[in-house]
Amino acid sequence: MVKKAVYEKNVHKYQISDAPKCDEHLVHLDSVRTSMPKLLPVDKAQEMAEVFALLVDPSRLRLSSTASI
Numbered sequence: 193m194v195k196k197a198v199y200e201k202n203v204h205k206y207q208i209s210d211a212p213k214c215d216e217h218l219v220h221l222d223s224v225r226t227s228m229p230k231l232l233p234v235d236k237a238q239e240m241a242e243v244f245a246l247l248v249d250p251s252r253l254r255l256s257s258t259a260s261i
Contacts, residue, residue, distance in 0.1 A: 232240075246252050 246256055
């Protein structure tokens with residue numbers, strides 16, 4: 193199966209073929225356990241997401257910039 197994607201803005205066309213896939217689903221528990229303590233806490237992630245959401249919207253960013261004046 194071949195998937196096609198077209199980006200009209202950049203006028204680039206490319207094709208993505210399905211990559212080979214494993215028949216089994218394998219979880220490397222040692223790797224998962226090692227990385228869990230490094231995950232960002234949910235409350236901190238939520239706080240950061242709200243800050244980034246502000247930065248995405250130009251109107252909100254402009255309004256928030258007036259708070260620093």
